[in-house]
Amino acid sequence: MLTAMTTAQRPHPGVDLTDVELFRNGFPHAAFTRMRQEVPVSWLPLEQTSFPLGDDRGCWVLTSHADVQAVNRDADRFTAYDGPSIADVPAMKGAMLASLDGAAHTRLRRLVSAGFTPRMIALLEEQARRWATSIIDSAVDRGSCELVSEVAYRLPMHMIADIVGIPVADRDWLFTLANRFIQSGTNDGDTPEGHFAAQFEMFEYAQSLGREKRANPADDVWTLLTTVEVETDAGERTTLTEAELDMFFLLLTVAGSETTRNAIAGGVHALVEHPDQMAAMRSIVASGGGIQAPAMRTAVDEILRWTSPVAYFARRANTDVEVAGQTIGAGERVTLWYPSANRDDSVFDRPFEFDLMRTPNHHVSFGGGGPHYCLGANLAKMEIALFFDEFCRRVRDVEALEAPTFTPLTLLNPIMLAMTEYPVSLSAA
Numbered sequence: 146m147l148t149a150m151t152t153a154q155r156p157h158p159g160v161d162l163t164d165v166e167l168f169r170n171g172f173p174h175a176a177f178t179r180m181r182q183e184v185p186v187s188w189l190p191l192e193q194t195s196f197p198l199g200d201d202r203g204c205w206v207l208t209s210h211a212d213v214q215a216v217n218r219d220a221d222r223f224t225a226y227d228g229p230s231i232a233d234v235p236a237m238k239g240a241m242l243a244s245l246d247g248a249a250h251t252r253l254r255r256l257v258s259a260g261f262t263p264r265m266i267a268l269l270e271e272q273a274r275r276w277a278t279s280i281i282d283s284a285v286d287r288g289s290c291e292l293v294s295e296v297a298y299r300l301p302m303h304m305i306a307d308i309v310g311i312p313v314a315d316r317d318w319l320f321t322l323a324n325r326f327i328q329s330g331t332n333d334g335d336t337p338e339g340h341f342a343a344q345f346e347m348f349e350y351a352q353s354l355g356r357e358k359r360a361n362p363a364d365d366v367w368t369l370l371t372t373v374e375v376e377t378d379a380g381e382r383t384t385l386t387e388a389e390l391d392m393f394f395l396l397l398t399v400a401g402s403e404t405t406r407n408a409i410a411g412g413v414h415a416l417v418e419h420p421d422q423m424a425a426m427r428s429i430v431a432s433g434g435g436i437q438a439p440a441m442r443t444a445v446d447e448i449l450r451w452t453s454p455v456a457y458f459a460r461r462a463n464t465d466v467e468v469a470g471q472t473i474g475a476g477e478r479v480t481l482w483y484p485s486a487n488r489d490d491s492v493f494d495r496p497f498e499f500d501l502m503r504t505p506n507h508h509v510s511f512g513g514g515g516p517h518y519c520l521g522a523n524l525a526k527m528e529i530a531l532f533f534d535e536f537c538r539r540v541r542d543v544e545a546l547e548a549p550t551f552t553p554l555t556l557l558n559p560i561m562l563a564m565t566e567y568p569v570s571l572s573a574a
């Protein structure tokens with residue numbers, strides 16, 4: 146249900162965020178800065194585009210840190226029911242962790258959150274180190290590599306697959322599908338049919354893996370989710386439906402791999418571009434404090450702020466709400482732009498400086514807080530710290546052979562931007 150206000154009366158962002166060319170070389174930070182200064186809360190009319198928006202005529206674009214954080218934390222007035230993307234996907238509404246509200250969300254999140262606490266993640270550290278060393282060593286042995294697919298992608302892929310319980314032999318095939326799922330329907334990539342075909346194959350795989358786990362239970366998240374009973378609002382006990390499991394599988398495999406890959410690849414790129422910060426990272430590692438040392442945690446936060454691996458998450462207003470003096474009408478879609486909030490100079494000194502010592506660093510790369518705050522934040526931070534720890538120990542020099550390329554994923558995909566290729570040469574330490 147929309148309010149009577151017409152789009153003509155509303156502040157326009159002044160840039161067309163549906164234009165993939167804008168994202169060809171990374172996030173359009175100059176445009177975001179202008180929006181934060183001139184129209185921090187603006188209306189992006191999408192009714193004349195080919196975006197499948199259902200009844201929506203467009204969406205609000207929030208670019209300031211304060212507004213992104215406030216809406217993220219206000220789960221009463223902003224529902225997550227329609228899912229993270231502005232796409233109208235009926236199958237996703239209220240059907241996955243990221244699209245549930247209130248008690249139903251809490252129940253489902255509690256089921257899996259025990260697997261992602263700092264204590265549980267610390268138990269995975271040695272396993273992650275083994276993956277990181279073998280991935281980095283094999284790239285160093287070759288002398289050069291395509292950093293995104295051959296290095297950055299592989300650690301998050303193996304870690305989320307270990308946690309979910311996906312056999313090693315299936316991983317390259319499955320995560321190529323996950324990649325196709327998120328990159329299809331872009332100007333550069335596959336067609337929308339490719340997107341749905343990849344999704345269908347992933348669902349089929351999830352179901353066959355579920356059958357395998359029920360027959361041979363293991364200590365992993367997929368055994369847990371395919372066998373556990375949950376309580377409905379009516380107090381009845383039931384297992385998760387096939388559709389709920391399909392969506393959970395998609396969420397864990399995509400959220401667990403595509404995002405952290407962007408952070409690792411973007412982190413290497415930032416360090417190569419800022420040799421003083423590469424030297425700073427090397428001295429953090431040489432100081433021997435390990436991945437839990439405060440200096441390493443600070444550095445990881447800056448890599449997360451700088452790379453902002455997720456572009457936006459969407460919500461819908463439950464009621465008329467005023468945000469920064471602008472009335473958002475009941476029923477309207479709202480998008481929260483994390484890369485923009487992470488460069489907001491009212492929160493960050495010198496926001497366009499990449500500074501591994503930055504403290505405090507209240508970045509919103511995992512969301513601005515609230516009940517949907519990234520479930521995998523501890524895991525992602527451990528993977529990033531461990532990757533750079535091993536990278537500094539094993540690699541003496543890294544040089545870009547070409548500038549990185551990016552795939553803009555269109556506004557329908559909340560990740561929206563993937564570093565696609567970054568050829569580098571590496572020499573052993």
Ligand code: HEM
Nearest residue numbers: 242243400401404405408454511512517518519520521525
């Ligand atoms: C650098 C890596 C990552 C970034 C930047 C990131 C970012 C985000 C963001 C922005 C949200 C939405 C927060 C909100 O709506 O308030 C989110 C949610 C989520 N993330 Fe991550 N994520 C990362 C890694 C991971 C990993 C490794 C996993 C693996 C389990 C994961 C699983 C999830 C899930 C399941 C949700 C939905 C949580 C809920 O709705 O309760 N993420 N993430």
